[in-house]
Amino acid sequence: MAVPKRKHSNARTGSRRAHDGKTAKQISYCPNCGQAVPSHVVCPNCGMYRNMKVIEVNEK
Secondary structure (H helix, E strand, O other): OOOOOOOOOHHHHHHHHHHOOOOOOOEEEOOOOOOEEEOOOOOOOOOEEOOEEOOOOOOO
């Protein structure tokens, strides 16, 4: 098996991992009620998804 001859420095390791950070979720707004909702998710406030009523939401 191939074995590294020298240790990679911390700077070299860190620069390789520079693009591995987490990204924030994409937030869109429900066209029906205007609440912020993650993309591709049924709105928990009104139950709409892509302008269709998908689930019934109980009013509290």
